[in-house]
Amino acid sequence: EDKVVQSPLSLVVHEGDTVTLNCSYEVTNFRSLLWYKQEKKAPTFLFMLTSSGIEKKSGRLSSILDKKELSSILNITATQTGDSAIYLCAVAAGGTSYGKLTFGQGTILTVHP
Amino acid sequence: DAGITQSPRHKVTETGTPVTLRCHQTENHRYMYWYRQDPGHGLRLIHYSYGVKDTDKGEVSDGYSVSRSKTEDFLLTLESATSSQTSVYFCAISESQGKGEQYFGPGTRLTVT
Numbered sequence: 710e711d712k713v714v715q716s717p718l719s720l721v722v723h724e725g726d727t728v729t730l731n732c733s734y735e736v737t738n739f740r741s742l743l744w745y746k747q748e749k750k751a752p753t754f755l756f757m758l759t760s761s762g763i764e765k766k767s768g769r770l771s772s773i774l775d776k777k778e779l780s781s782i783l784n785i786t787a788t789q790t791g792d793s794a795i796y797l798c799a800v801a802a803g804g805t806s807y808g809k810l811t812f813g814q815g816t817i818l819t820v821h822p
Numbered sequence: 823d824a825g826i827t828q829s830p831r832h833k834v835t836e837t838g839t840p841v842t843l844r845c846h847q848t849e850n851h852r853y854m855y856w857y858r859q860d861p862g863h864g865l866r867l868i869h870y871s872y873g874v875k876d877t878d879k880g881e882v883s884d885g886y887s888v889s890r891s892k893t894e895d896f897l898l899t900l901e902s903a904t905s906s907q908t909s910v911y912f913c914a915i916s917e918s919q920g921k922g923e924q925y926f927g928p929g930t931r932l933t934v935t
Binding site for chain 1: 853855857862863864865866867870880881912914916918923924925926927928929
């Protein structure tokens, strides 16, 4: 059974801090790892990492995939209150899985002013 | 935002009644998914579709059925609602399997009393 575990489950920081969120996975026939941000609504897509694209960056957010360690990290530098959200990690399996995503439990990030 | 709508957005129903949730997309994407989200569990896949009339079960499919008679519509039916099915339900779509990111609808909050 595919499994995705995120840590920590919750994190409280102050504006300006840098945070690192972790995601580890056990998936048969790994295809890609995705990060989503969820505020009080639907998840919104942040990054997708694959064997051919193990590092992504967008503004203050960056993510790295470690295929050897079966894990990924999401870094947020100079955090702002608008970064407060649930961050979800998901892994897609290939083959006949038709892109099914297995999600971790999520990390709840709270950024205080 | 991707062209995905869900209806209804909120519903309260009684135990034992059938309930149908609708997901409608205007993107002409082949793959559609239904997830439920509960505290501490992240998002869990209920059913998915890889084409018209082609569907399969996810990890929490008991008590649910789906149908897809047109590319744009994916229906989720709770055959006899139970309190354990109180949850937020998200529909997602994807253009390609595995490597393609999934885009989520706004969600339906279902309460079973």
